[in-house]
Amino acid sequence: MLTIGLIGGIASGKTALAEALQRVAFAQRGAFVIRGDAIGHDVLHKPEISKALIDRWGDGVFKP
Numbered sequence: 001m002l003t004i005g006l007i008g009g010i011a012s013g014k015t016a017l018a019e020a021l022q023r024v025a026f027a028q029r030g031a032f033v034i035r036g037d038a039i040g041h042d043v044l045h046k047p048e049i050s051k052a053l054i055d056r057w058g059d060g061v062f063k064p
Contacts, residue, residue, distance in 0.1 A: 006014040018033045025031075043049050044062075053061050 006018055008014050015035075018035070022033050044053075050062065
């Protein structure tokens with residue numbers, strides 16, 4: 001299986017490119033996009049993960 005990773009800074013177009021590839025090329029060939037940011041944000045909502053982060057870096061870790 002071929003794996004392609006998109007990397008870059010904030011607002012560099014990774015999501016836009018992934019969505020374009022999904023629509024045009026990937027879907028036609030049975031491939032899919034895994035969104036690491038979405039997975040990471042979901043994990044942060046797990047109580048054991050948020051507790052571990054707060055224990056390590058303090059209450060401010062989830063504040064703006």
